Amino acid sequence: MAKKIKKLLKIINKSVEKSLMVLMLFFILNLCLPHVGVAQSIEIEQELNPQLPLEAGKVEILIAYPQEPTLPQIKIKEPRYTIKMWVTAYNSLPNQTDASPCITASGLDVCQRNMEDIIATNYKYLPFGTKIRLPELFGDKIFTIEDRMNQRYYRTADIWMKDFQTAKKFGRKWTTIEIL
Numbered sequence: 001m002a003k004k005i006k007k008l009l010k011i012i013n014k015s016v017e018k019s020l021m022v023l024m025l026f027f028i029l030n031l032c033l034p035h036v037g038v039a040q041s042i043e044i045e046q047e048l049n050p051q052l053p054l055e056a057g058k059v060e061i062l063i064a065y066p067q068e069p070t071l072p073q074i075k076i077k078e079p080r081y082t083i084k085m086w087v088t089a090y091n092s093l094p095n096q097t098d099a100s101p102c103i104t105a106s107g108l109d110v111c112q113r114n115m116e117d118i119i120a121t122n123y124k125y126l127p128f129g130t131k132i133r134l135p136e137l138f139g140d141k142i143f144t145i146e147d148r149m150n151q152r153y154y155r156t157a158d159i160w161m162k163d164f165q166t167a168k169k170f171g172r173k174w175t176t177i178e179i180l
Contacts, residue, residue, distance in 0.1 A: 076140055079133065079178035083123075086156045087134060087175050089167035090120065104147035110160050120147030120158040131180040132157075137173065142180065 092101040092111050102111035106128040110118050119132065126132070130145045149158055157177060161167040 077180050079180055082176050082178050083155075084174065085121075085123070085177050086172055087137065087177075088156060088158050088172045089161045089170040090158045091161060091164050091167050093164065104160075106146045108146045110146075114162065116159065116161050117141065117143050118146045118160040119143045120149045120160070121145055121156065122149045122151060122153060123155060123157070126179065133178040133180065134175055135178060136175045 090096045102109050104110060104118065104120070108118065126145050128145055132143050132145065133140060134143065143159065147158070147160070149156060159167075159170070161170065
């Protein structure tokens with residue numbers, strides 16, 4: 001009889017251990033995996049529109065959404081520091097660049113990317129990838145430093161532009177640069 005009780009206790013211990021393992025696994029997964037949020041329900045109101053004639057057996061349903069969906073608000077980042085520089089514009093033309101006019105010093109292909117948010121500069125404290133703003137000229141538009149200029153230009157930034165005439169019209173401007 002004592003052997004049967006010991007055997008039964010051994011079986012119970014094994015099943016309790018397995019149950020504890022399953023519970024522990026459940027809690028670990030519950031902590032590690034993301035939870036699904038509770039969605040806001042959409043109320044449906046049924047109203048008849050007396051101004052429009054309805055066909056027999058048809059009812060017009062108006063859906064009232066809780067609120068219009070909006071994009072998240074982005075805070076405009078305060079600059080780490082500001083400097084004054086000359087700003088000019090350039091294009092991907094061989095006489096304004098080197099033998100590979102579309103490739104920047106960082107290796108970015110501006111012609112393929114086709115967005116006017118790239119700047120070249122020789123200012124030694126601004127490495128590739130630095131984000132800057134030109135608030136007096138472009139407001140909150142953010143530019144990225146991806147190219148370098150000839151060493152003879154000091155404290156100058158050069159904005160890449162698609163069109164030659166637009167770049168020529170831009171000219172040369174003394175402005176504040178905000179380094180983000």
